[in-house]
Amino acid sequence: xxxxxxxxxxxxxxxxxxxxxxxxxxxxxxxxxxxxxxxxxxxxxxxxxxxxxxxxxxxxxxxxxxxxxxxxxxxxxxxxxxxxxxxxxxxxxxxxxxxxxxxxxxxxxxxxxxxxxxxxxxxxxxxxxxxxxxxxxxxxxxxxxxxxxxxxxxxxxxxxxxxxxxxxxxxxxxxxxxxxxxxxxxxxxxxxxxxxxxxxxxxxxxxxxxxxxxxxxxxxxxxxxxxxxxxxxxxxxxxxxxxxxxxxxxxxxxxxxxxxxxxxxxxxxxxxxxxxxxxxxxxxxxxxxxxxxxxx
Amino acid sequence: xxxxxxxxxxxxxxxxxxxxxxxxxxxxxxxxxxxxxxxxxxxxxxxxxxxxxxxxxxxxxxxxxxxxxxxxxxxxxxxxxxxxxxxxxxxxxxxxxxxxxxxxxxxxxxxxxxxxxxxxxxxxxxxxxxxxxxxxxxxxxxxxxxxxxxxxxxxxxxxxxxxxxxxxxxxxxxxxxxxxxxxxxxxxxxxxxxxxxxxxxxxxxxxxxxxxxxxxxxxxxxxxxxxxxxxxxxxxxxxxxxxxxxxxxxxxxxxxxxxxxxxxxxxxxxxxxxxxxxxxxxxxxxxxxxxxxxxxxxxxxxxxxxxxxxxxxxxxxxxxxxxxxxxxxxxxxxxxxxxxxxxxxxxxxxxxxxxxxxxxxxxxxxxxxxxxxxxxxxxxxxxxxxxxxxxxxxxxxxxxxxxxxxxxxxxxx
Numbered sequence: 001x002x003x004x005x006x007x008x009x010x011x012x013x014x015x016x017x018x019x020x021x022x023x024x025x026x027x028x029x030x031x032x033x034x035x036x037x038x039x040x041x042x043x044x045x046x047x048x049x050x051x052x053x054x055x056x057x058x059x060x061x062x063x064x065x066x067x068x069x070x071x072x073x074x075x076x077x078x079x080x081x082x083x084x085x086x087x088x089x090x091x092x093x094x095x096x097x098x099x100x101x102x103x104x105x106x107x108x109x110x111x112x113x114x115x116x117x118x119x120x121x122x123x124x125x126x127x128x129x130x131x132x133x134x135x136x137x138x139x140x141x142x143x144x145x146x147x148x149x150x151x152x153x154x155x156x157x158x159x160x161x162x163x164x165x166x167x168x169x170x171x172x173x174x175x176x177x178x179x180x181x182x183x184x185x186x187x188x189x190x191x192x193x194x195x196x197x198x199x200x201x202x203x204x205x206x207x208x209x210x211x212x213x214x215x216x217x218x219x220x221x222x223x224x225x226x227x228x229x230x231x232x233x234x235x236x237x238x239x240x241x242x243x244x245x246x247x248x249x250x251x252x253x254x255x256x257x258x259x260x261x262x263x264x265x266x267x268x269x270x271x272x273x274x275x276x277x278x279x280x281x282x283x284x285x286x287x288x289x290x291x292x293x294x295x296x
Numbered sequence: 297x298x299x300x301x302x303x304x305x306x307x308x309x310x311x312x313x314x315x316x317x318x319x320x321x322x323x324x325x326x327x328x329x330x331x332x333x334x335x336x337x338x339x340x341x342x343x344x345x346x347x348x349x350x351x352x353x354x355x356x357x358x359x360x361x362x363x364x365x366x367x368x369x370x371x372x373x374x375x376x377x378x379x380x381x382x383x384x385x386x387x388x389x390x391x392x393x394x395x396x397x398x399x400x401x402x403x404x405x406x407x408x409x410x411x412x413x414x415x416x417x418x419x420x421x422x423x424x425x426x427x428x429x430x431x432x433x434x435x436x437x438x439x440x441x442x443x444x445x446x447x448x449x450x451x452x453x454x455x456x457x458x459x460x461x462x463x464x465x466x467x468x469x470x471x472x473x474x475x476x477x478x479x480x481x482x483x484x485x486x487x488x489x490x491x492x493x494x495x496x497x498x499x500x501x502x503x504x505x506x507x508x509x510x511x512x513x514x515x516x517x518x519x520x521x522x523x524x525x526x527x528x529x530x531x532x533x534x535x536x537x538x539x540x541x542x543x544x545x546x547x548x549x550x551x552x553x554x555x556x557x558x559x560x561x562x563x564x565x566x567x568x569x570x571x572x573x574x575x576x577x578x579x580x581x582x583x584x585x586x587x588x589x590x591x592x593x594x595x596x597x598x599x600x601x602x603x604x605x606x607x608x609x610x611x612x613x614x615x616x617x618x619x620x621x622x623x624x625x626x627x628x629x630x631x632x633x634x635x636x637x638x639x640x641x642x643x644x645x646x647x648x649x650x651x652x653x654x655x656x657x658x659x660x661x662x663x664x665x666x667x668x669x670x671x672x673x674x675x676x677x678x679x680x681x682x683x684x685x686x687x688x689x690x691x692x693x694x695x696x697x698x699x700x701x702x703x704x705x706x707x708x709x
Contacts, residue, residue, distance in 0.1 A: 051515050079512055080509055081513060082508065090306075094302065094306045095517055
């Protein structure tokens with residue numbers, strides 16, 4: 001069951017866009033597809049949606065070859081787009097009809113999701129009258145309205161304000177609870193860390209890292225100390241030959257080589273009666289790992 | 297098939313709901329109605345004396361050379377309402393009468409030694425630069441008849457002097473040409489504009505979908521082939537209905553507004569046969585399909601609105617060449633070049649209906665022309681759909697012809 005890509009490649013005129021990538025999404029949840037701009041994410045997404053043909057390799061959904069005509073996935077593209085002059089209700093109905101829904105079912109689903117996403121008042125309006133954020137929510141509706149098993153979300157949170165981001169996050173959690181498979185591509189590492197169990201990082205069309213996010217992070221040793229004190233401790237940090245990444249009002253983020261260095265610093269601060277309000281040894285964030293893997 | 301109907305229905309609904317479409321349709325209908333009412337409007341604003349449409353001509357013949365016989369010009373259907381006077385009026389008097397709108401024009405007869413001089417005085421010389429030949433001939437005839445009547449000739453002698461010739465015209469070409477050139481030009485021009493502007497809508501619609509980035513969502517919902525065909529058919533149906541509406545409005549307005557004699561001189565309704573109507577609709581549909589698919593191809597190759605014009609230029613040039621090939625060969629409809637224009641696929645939609653209207657197209661020519669046009673459409677459709685399928689996701693710079701050829705040759709696409 002699920003989605004499987006095996007050794008998939010695609011070359012455009014003069015450029016190898018995707019070079020032999022493989023991954024599997026075996027159970028419902030969110031899978032993170034990461035990479036810099038031009039790394040091959042969109043090409044990979046287009047191939048697994050059947051929009052463009054692969055040059056080699058296998059893409060299967062529930063053990064069946066993925067082709068445009070035999071899949072009905074949901075897709076929120078990175079390139080946001082709506083028909084500017086057409087009423088929201090009409091364009092949502094149009095896409096729902098194209099995905100095989102009849103008018104009655106489609107109308108019911110449109111009304112349901114419009115309420116959830118708080119855009120029901122905009123249904124009779126042309127899209128050009130909506131804000132970018134609301135247009136994005138409309139496009140998100142076109143991706144999920146036909147109740148697809150697999151949904152591809154390309155940068156779902158970009159351009160949304162915190163309130164709308166929260167609404168969308170709740171919908172994604174709801175979809176996962178319903179047993180949906182979601183492929184999420186994003187540059188917002190915090191969102192990926194929040195949602196994704198498994199990830200794949202692409203660089204120049206090749207896989208540079210893939211696997212369970214928790215296991216990946218556990219494979220990295222701690223490299224940062226976050227500490228909050230009641231006094232300036234710059235001298236202590238220099239004494240232990242550590243580098244300050246960030247400091248403000250006695251809040252420090254310090255680069256460390258080992259956990260022992262952090263403990264020695266803590267001991268020195270206590271001995272000198274400096275009050276420590278926060279002391280947290282941190283492993284690299286996904287952002288750090290991403291930069292390490294692709295930021296040459 | 298279901299998706300094709302959905303795309304068609306959405307395209308039709310989206311198009312006819314647009315304000316720009318509704319407004320332009322209303323404006324064109326108003327232009328047709330007002331245009332065909334121009335003679336009535338002119339009449340409405342003219343005073344009674346010129347309501348007949350005739351030019352009020354005053355002949356100032358103080359020498360009585362014509363003995364008031366020039367009043368007969370009024371009955372000679374030359375478009376003049378003539379009044380003669382023997383008063384001794386000069387140029388300034390006539391100028392005042394023209395300025396006061398008592399008359400439109402005047403002829404001032406002056407004796408110069410033994411000769412007579414006829415001064416033709418008009419308000420301005422924008423439209424005329426000499427006395428009309430018909431008027432000169434008519435004045436000569438009246439004068440001659442006046443002089444002959446003074447010779448005391450017998451009736452027999454009088455009749456022998458009056459020519460009673462019967463005139464006719466014949467052609468050496470075997471093909472007989474019927475109809476009037478105005479109706480044919482109108483048919484050709486209407487077909488060209490209808491085909492060209494409807495087809496252009498396809499390009500515009502596709503480019504709008506690309507530039508508004510809706511395309512990516514659309515191609516995951518249905519196949520590119522369905523999108524191209526659905527759009528082409530949908531816009532074609534709207535265009536055909538719009539043209540039919542304009543033609544009906546024009547025919548009804550012409551019937552209601554125009555004087556029967558003017559209408560008959562413009563349109564010979566006997567030429568409007570069901571066969572011609574069917575041929576015209578068939579060529580509209582096929583011509584539209586040819587250009588719409590070419591426009592679908594060019595429309596799909598651009599990613600930015602500013603590139604639309606340059607991408608569409610080659611198709612516009614083809615259409616203009618096709619139209620002028622048809623238009624200029626109409627002046628010599630029995631020529632081989634006109635026959636070629638009626639068979640050549642880029643010009644046949646504009647040319648063949650008027651050959652049918654003139655009655656010079658035989659069944660074989662029509663069949664050959666249709667076959668070539670249909671094969672051309674199938675080839676264009678195959679190429680257009682393949683390039684469209686691969687070009688619609690290109691958001692970068694406009695694709696070159698080289699890129700398009702590479703896409704077409706790539707077996708993986």
